[in-house]
Amino acid sequence: MKQDQYTAKISYPICKMEQLNMAAWSMEILCPEVAAKAQPGQFVNILPEGGFTLRRPISICEIDKQAGTLRIVFEVRGKGTAALAQLRAGDTVNMLAPLGHGFSLPDSSEHVILVGGGIGTPPMLPLAQYFGKNAVVISGFRNQNAAILQEDFKAAGAKTILCTDDGSAGQKGLVTVPLAEEIQAQKPALICACGPMPMLKATAALAMENGIPCQVSLEERMGCGIGACLVCACRTKDAEGAEQYQHVCKNGPVFNAEEVVW
Amino acid sequence: MADLSVNICGIPFKNPIIPASGVFGYGREYEQYYPLSRLGGIATKGTTGTKRTGNLAPRVAETTSGMLNSVGLQNPGIDAFIANELPHLMQCGTVILANIAGSTAEECAEVAAKLDQTDVHMIELNISCPNVKQGGAAFGTSCETAAAVTAAVRKATSKPLCVKLSPNVTSITDIAKAVEAEGADALSLINTLLGMRIDLRTRRPILHNNMGGFSGPAVFPVAVRMVWQVANAVNIPIIGMGGVASGEDAAELMMAGASAVQVGTALVQDPYAPLRIIDELNDWLDTNHVASASELTGSVRAW
Numbered sequence: 001m002k003q004d005q006y007t008a009k010i011s012y013p014i015c016k017m018e019q020l021n022m023a024a025w026s027m028e029i030l031c032p033e034v035a036a037k038a039q040p041g042q043f044v045n046i047l048p049e050g051g052f053t054l055r056r057p058i059s060i061c062e063i064d065k066q067a068g069t070l071r072i073v074f075e076v077r078g079k080g081t082a083a084l085a086q087l088r089a090g091d092t093v094n095m096l097a098p099l100g101h102g103f104s105l106p107d108s109s110e111h112v113i114l115v116g117g118g119i120g121t122p123p124m125l126p127l128a129q130y131f132g133k134n135a136v137v138i139s140g141f142r143n144q145n146a147a148i149l150q151e152d153f154k155a156a157g158a159k160t161i162l163c164t165d166d167g168s169a170g171q172k173g174l175v176t177v178p179l180a181e182e183i184q185a186q187k188p189a190l191i192c193a194c195g196p197m198p199m200l201k202a203t204a205a206l207a208m209e210n211g212i213p214c215q216v217s218l219e220e221r222m223g224c225g226i227g228a229c230l231v232c233a234c235r236t237k238d239a240e241g242a243e244q245y246q247h248v249c250k251n252g253p254v255f256n257a258e259e260v261v262w
Numbered sequence: 263m264a265d266l267s268v269n270i271c272g273i274p275f276k277n278p279i280i281p282a283s284g285v286f287g288y289g290r291e292y293e294q295y296y297p298l299s300r301l302g303g304i305a306t307k308g309t310t311g312t313k314r315t316g317n318l319a320p321r322v323a324e325t326t327s328g329m330l331n332s333v334g335l336q337n338p339g340i341d342a343f344i345a346n347e348l349p350h351l352m353q354c355g356t357v358i359l360a361n362i363a364g365s366t367a368e369e370c371a372e373v374a375a376k377l378d379q380t381d382v383h384m385i386e387l388n389i390s391c392p393n394v395k396q397g398g399a400a401f402g403t404s405c406e407t408a409a410a411v412t413a414a415v416r417k418a419t420s421k422p423l424c425v426k427l428s429p430n431v432t433s434i435t436d437i438a439k440a441v442e443a444e445g446a447d448a449l450s451l452i453n454t455l456l457g458m459r460i461d462l463r464t465r466r467p468i469l470h471n472n473m474g475g476f477s478g479p480a481v482f483p484v485a486v487r488m489v490w491q492v493a494n495a496v497n498i499p500i501i502g503m504g505g506v507a508s509g510e511d512a513a514e515l516m517m518a519g520a521s522a523v524q525v526g527t528a529l530v531q532d533p534y535a536p537l538r539i540i541d542e543l544n545d546w547l548d549t550n551h552v553a554s555a556s557e558l559t560g561s562v563r564a565w
Contacts, residue, residue: 004542009534053530053531054322054324054329080324220319220320221468223331226292228286231320231333233318244315
């Protein structure tokens with residue numbers, strides 16, 4: 001079908017596609033005006049081809065403003081992401097971006113700890129590239145085969161600590177063990193985290209115990225991605241401590257950990 | 263260029279394409295994409311007497327050719343709407359249909375009475391939202407309660423009143439006639455169909471509310487059928503909706519009997535959907551040598 005003028009406005013070419021492991025793919029998209037605006041922690045909302053109703057929100061993994069590209073890393077979870085994994089360089093994606101409220105960052109000379117779990121790890125990369133050697137990246141995966149982006153974090157100059165559930169790579173166990181050790185070794189100015197809710201909750205608890213600001217990137221089933229349809233609700237506390245619903249797509253995906261109702 | 267303008271209850275619409283209530287918020291999120299003046303109208307997010315926080319997430323699930331939602335009428339309440347949102351909406355250069363809902367007929371009437379004092383063009387009364395346990399569904403599913411809430415709102419306002427019907431009924435024509443008899447000026451249909459999906463792995467319903475409203479292209483034939491049935495049963499105009507995703511869908515729903523068309527799920531997918539549908543409708547009319555969109559309304563040649 002001939003592409004209409006409106007779809008053309010939000011269609012961007014893929015410039016690189018790479019399979020990282022059995023389930024994870026890396027996609028680079030040429031989108032200069034999007035890359036110019038994009039901030040760490042924001043996301044893109046891509047409509048796969050093939051009769052899908054909803055877009056797939058995917059966090060931004062790298063922002064290259066000079067080259068005008070964004071990189072996303074996603075895991076094949078269902079039919080929609082499987083369709084995205086079929087795309088190759090030269091194909092186009094129908095994408096709304098950049099969306100959402102990203103991380104609020106201190107000066108890059110500050111010491112920070114970045115915590116990623118599974119497919120929550122990719123949004124930590126733009127932060128690692130910003131903080132460089134001042135960042136410690138602690139990432140956790142099911143096993144060695146699932147581990148991604150470790151070389152990218154090292155290339156950014158960050159100290160990396162890898163954890164796996166089964167000990168097949170790095171330390172065996174949860175990310176919170178090295179997190180507690182790193183906090184003791186040098187108290188960071190900020191902890192940023194993205195991953196499964198139990199990991200985020202434990203990370204936020206450790207940050208609070210130690211009086212460290214903590215920002216978490218949340219996930220929820222999403223609709224429009226721009227704050228209108230109100231489906232991606234998450235429970236947060238307002239300034240007076242009263243519970244309210246905010247929306248992951250517009251108020252987040254990054255929230256201050258103390259705002260979140262865990 | 264065909265004449266896209268339509269007139270409903272004496273209100274001129276520059277074109278018949280209107281974002282449906284619930285997907286468009288109060289319009290602000292979409293202004294970054296295009297001027298709202300290009301739209302035929304805007305049906306605003308359902309607003310109740312007092313603030314509602316809505317349902318726990320997940321509130322959305324994808325389906326084959328559609329989706330389920332269970333937002334639960336999250337809204338800031340009518341006073342906040344009138345103070346913070348309506349002044350801006352009224353400057354957007356398009357027709358504003360204020361969608362309202364309530365747990366009781368009194369609440370609906372109270373909301374309508376407050377809107378009666380504003381410049382809003384039309385009130386769309388939601389008697390059908392299937393998401394709220396003690397809300398809309400109860401009114402829209404029997405002739406008596408649908409008539410009672412319509413009568414209460416009719417007394418509260420002299421604004422054009424459009425009543426939005428639920429498809430989750432045995433006879434939509436009986437409900438439509440009951441609502442018309444109590445003074446509705448127009449009808450809009452269909453609201454979402456009640457649906458459910460289950461995550462096989464967890465054996466949990468995907469929606470935290472268990473059930474939700476089913477919408478999208480999958481429901482379009484149901485919308486065409488119900489609009490056609492209701493158009494044959496009443497003498498007031500109909501705003502049709504339900505899975506409209508293209509200009510051809512809009513033309514089809516108008517042939518079935520709709521004077522204008524609302525777009526919901528297509529907009530969740532693509533912010534530009536209404537503009538694309540307007541262009542496509544215009545192209546279809548030109549290609550088929552139809553001078554005016556309004557000529558389509560009810561023009562189906564039924565067997």
